[in-house]
Amino acid sequence: MDGAMILEWVLKSVFILLFxxxxxxxxxxxxxxxxxxxxxxxxxxRAGPWGLLQPVADGLKLIFKEELIPAHADKVMFVLAPxxxxxxxxxxxxxxxxxxxxxxxxxxxxxYLADVNVGLLYIMAVTSISVYxxxxxxxxxxxxxxTLGGLRxxxxxxxxxxxxxxxxxxxxxxxxxxxxxxxxxxQKKIWFIFLQPGAAIILAITMYAExxxxxxxxxxxxxxxxAGYHSEYSGMKFALFFMAExxxxxxxxxxxxxLFLGGYHFPFVDQxxxxxxxxxxxxxxxxxxxxxxxxxxxxxTLPRIRYDRLMxxxxxVLFPLSLLSVLVTAAMVLLVK
Amino acid sequence: MTxxxxxxxxxxxxxxxxxxxxxxxxxxxxxxxxxxxxxxxRLLLELDGEIVVNCIPDIGFLHTGVEKSMESKTYQKAxxxxxxxxxxxxxxxxxxxxxxxxxxxxxxxxxxxxxIRVILAELTRIGSHLLWxxxxxxxxxxxxxxxxxxxEREKILxxxxxxxxxxxxxxxxxxxxxxxDVPVEFEDAVYKFIDELPRExxxxxxLLDENELFLDRTKGVAVITKEECLAYGVTxxxxxxxxxxxxxxxxxxxxxxxQYDFNIPTRTEGDVYARYAVRMDEMDESLKIIRQALDKxxxxxxxxxxxxxxxxxxxxxxxxxxALIHHFKLWTEGFYPPRGSVYVATESxxxxxxxxxxxxxxxKPYRVHxxxxxxxxxxxxxxxxxxxxxxxxxxxxGSIDIVLGDxxx
Numbered sequence: 001m002d003g004a005m006i007l008e009w010v011l012k013s014v015f016i017l018l019f020x021x022x023x024x025x026x027x028x029x030x031x032x033x034x035x036x037x038x039x040x041x042x043x044x045x046r047a048g049p050w051g052l053l054q055p056v057a058d059g060l061k062l063i064f065k066e067e068l069i070p071a072h073a074d075k076v077m078f079v080l081a082p083x084x085x086x087x088x089x090x091x092x093x094x095x096x097x098x099x100x101x102x103x104x105x106x107x108x109x110x111x112y113l114a115d116v117n118v119g120l121l122y123i124m125a126v127t128s129i130s131v132y133x134x135x136x137x138x139x140x141x142x143x144x145x146x147t148l149g150g151l152r153x154x155x156x157x158x159x160x161x162x163x164x165x166x167x168x169x170x171x172x173x174x175x176x177x178x179x180x181x182x183x184x185x186x187q188k189k190i191w192f193i194f195l196q197p198g199a200a201i202i203l204a205i206t207m208y209a210e211x212x213x214x215x216x217x218x219x220x221x222x223x224x225x226x227a228g229y230h231s232e233y234s235g236m237k238f239a240l241f242f243m244a245e246x247x248x249x250x251x252x253x254x255x256x257x258x259l260f261l262g263g264y265h266f267p268f269v270d271q272x273x274x275x276x277x278x279x280x281x282x283x284x285x286x287x288x289x290x291x292x293x294x295x296x297x298x299x300x301t302l303p304r305i306r307y308d309r310l311m312x313x314x315x316x317v318l319f320p321l322s323l324l325s326v327l328v329t330a331a332m333v334l335l336v337k
Numbered sequence: 338m339t340x341x342x343x344x345x346x347x348x349x350x351x352x353x354x355x356x357x358x359x360x361x362x363x364x365x366x367x368x369x370x371x372x373x374x375x376x377x378x379r380l381l382l383e384l385d386g387e388i389v390v391n392c393i394p395d396i397g398f399l400h401t402g403v404e405k406s407m408e409s410k411t412y413q414k415a416x417x418x419x420x421x422x423x424x425x426x427x428x429x430x431x432x433x434x435x436x437x438x439x440x441x442x443x444x445x446x447x448x449x450x451x452x453i454r455v456i457l458a459e460l461t462r463i464g465s466h467l468l469w470x471x472x473x474x475x476x477x478x479x480x481x482x483x484x485x486x487x488x489e490r491e492k493i494l495x496x497x498x499x500x501x502x503x504x505x506x507x508x509x510x511x512x513x514x515x516x517x518d519v520p521v522e523f524e525d526a527v528y529k530f531i532d533e534l535p536r537e538x539x540x541x542x543x544l545l546d547e548n549e550l551f552l553d554r555t556k557g558v559a560v561i562t563k564e565e566c567l568a569y570g571v572t573x574x575x576x577x578x579x580x581x582x583x584x585x586x587x588x589x590x591x592x593x594x595x596q597y598d599f600n601i602p603t604r605t606e607g608d609v610y611a612r613y614a615v616r617m618d619e620m621d622e623s624l625k626i627i628r629q630a631l632d633k634x635x636x637x638x639x640x641x642x643x644x645x646x647x648x649x650x651x652x653x654x655x656x657x658x659x660a661l662i663h664h665f666k667l668w669t670e671g672f673y674p675p676r677g678s679v680y681v682a683t684e685s686x687x688x689x690x691x692x693x694x695x696x697x698x699x700x701k702p703y704r705v706h707x708x709x710x711x712x713x714x715x716x717x718x719x720x721x722x723x724x725x726x727x728x729x730x731x732x733x734x735g736s737i738d739i740v741l742g743d744x745x746x
Contacts (some may be wrong), residue, residue: 021550023563035480037605038481039480039481040484040485040486040488041484041486144363144365148387148727151387152387189574214478215478215550217478218728221478221728222372222478223372223373223475223476223478223731224371224373224476224727224728224731226371226728229649286369289434289604299480300480300481301481302478302479302548302550303474303477303478303548303550303551303554304477304478304550305550305553305554306554306726306729307387307552307726307728308387308726309553310730322636
């Protein structure tokens with residue numbers, strides 16, 4: 001381990017953090033413009049060309065807002081909750097590979113921060129933490145709506161996480177490794193979505209629940225619980241919850257692209273002379289954008305599911321189906337061997 | 338003013354169960370500021386987890402005193418206030434008031450005015466149902482439908498603006514007829530609208546009827562039976578969705594509704610989906626009525642010729658001394674109706690909208706009372722929501738289509 005290597009890690013970490021934060025800002029703009037298109041509106045277009053400065057304006061406004069803490073709130077938890085929610089979503093993409101190993105500044109640089117050999121377990125562990133933030137926020141706010149939102153969030157988590165875990169097992173079985181780099185490399189010939197479309201669909205559904213997006217946005221449920229767990233939050237603390245939601249959206253889109261859509265691979269792209277190997281990150285980004293569009297499309301179209309229905313759906317439909325797809329995959333892998 | 342105050346949770350204690358007082362269930366104050374209580378409805382919910390044990394509706398946050406204020410104005414001037422009651426059905430509010438005044442005075446309305454009244458009243462019904470569809474879909478978080486329905490409703494408001502110069506508070510219907518005849522482009526504009534709307538309604542069906550999540554949120558939710566509806570005086574689509582084909586346009590026809598051929602859509606399930614389906618079908622029936630009325634729209638005057646009660650047309654005032662005197666007397670002093678009281682009921686988009694008018698022979702009404710559908714329909718909230726989830730409370734509020742301006746006068 002030399003100094004340059006540490007510098008490389010620091011630079012990559014900083015880049016990921018900055019990319020995710022900037023990505024959050026522009027995902028909000030992307031969503032608002034897209035939903036406006038769906039709804040025959042124009043959307044934000046005043047700040048800068050195509051509203052490109054709108055996220056900056058929103059951010060500045062939120063920074064200067066007064067931070068209110070309700071009188072009987074649990075102050076420590078109240079302040080801690082947004083942090084607990086946002087940090088996991090920032091660090092979860094550390095194990096997602098952006099590309100293969102490329103030559104940069106005369107060094108061989110792998111385009112991923114960490115090739116952990118338990119990469120998928122890391123993702124499972126980290127994403128589960130952020131639910132604590134939401135539950136604690138609901139609990140600490142001393143607000144009945146927020147409490148209900150927090151409770152819903154816990155109920156929601158136990159009903160989709162198992163199915164999600166089983167869907168993670170499918171690419172692991174197919175690639176024979178928990179490392180995301182190995183999983184992507186195993187998809188060089190054929191993407192896993194073509195081998196196991198069922199598991200991919202189930203994972204896509206649980207993804208929406210994971211990031212609390214429509215139609216599974218029960219913890220927030222504006223029409224029912226005013227704003228759910230973040231009813232009492234204002235200013236930057238509110239922005240952190242918002243940030244967590246959108247960063248998680250980007251993160252799970254990247255994870256899905258990595259697990260089932262071949263990650264940074266795209267047919268014939270790496271055969272392009274000279275720049276071919278450097279295009280990996282752009283391929284991943286394009287896939288992420290398509291998946292983000294899916295999130296927005298669903299939000300513009302579907303009504304919210306009721307929370308007892310989500311639990312029934314999670315336990316009675318998704319759980320057996322994902323188990324089945326694991327069994328089928330395992331049998332497939334055995335037969336091929 | 339000292340008598341006006343908010344009812345605190347403590348004062349509603351006698352309405353909640355013992356379990357709430359012991360802290361076993363949670364009391365949740367939903368509204369009057371809440372995104373889904375359609376204005377300023379307040380619900381005190383007693384919750385066991387997410388399940389509603391009891392629901393106590395509390396109204397009065399939008400009380401305007403319109404009925405009382407009308408007593409201090411002459412009959413013509415009081416009408417202006419009626420637009421403000423049910424702000425999604427302004428034409429209907431005018432219409433029922435004018436029908437009551439006409440019944441009191443025994444005035445005849447020319448056929449052309451009657452047909453135009455029907456067209457406008459049905460347009461208002463469609464507009465109100467469109468807004469209801471958008472907001473109640475929004476309550477279930479199907480957000481795009483709201484924007485689509487608002488866009489279509491805009492076209493109806495454009496028609497109102499064309500005939501009266503006002504988009505919502507028109508006061509276009511007057512005792513004895515209309516304020517003035519419709520402009521020449523009116524017929525084409527309405528034809529264009531009723532030709533276009535069915536395609537849009539088809540889109541709403543595509544977005545909602547074929548959506549498994551929407552059906553899941555509406556079918557079997559917030560059920561009410563026909564008997565309960567009758568016991569609480571519930572009318573309109575809520576009653577028809579519970580299986581009773583009661584529509585005042587058919588039962589006690591007014592404004593010539595008996596000349597038109599239309600059906601009363603009914604369902605028997607009495608749930609949120611049934612109410613949705615009834616209103617969607619009603620829009621189709623309203624389109625049918627509008628088309629029939631337009632096809633045989635007669636020509637002729639739009640105001641009664643009875644100069645004692647109805648002001649003369651503008652063109653006569655310049656040439657006729659008599660007309661000038663009538664105009665002056667009517668607008669400064671008002672007219673003197675016979676003593677007595679009348680009640681007239683109409684079918685508003687929400688149910689039976691009636692006016693009780695008591696006259697003491699002076700130019701100002703002694704008492705005006707609106708029998709409003711929202712007020713009666715809101716009473717069944719506890720029945721609709723008992724044992725349901727919080728998410729269904731929102732669906733239930735949306736499905737009975739409340740307008741708080743209608744409940745609080």
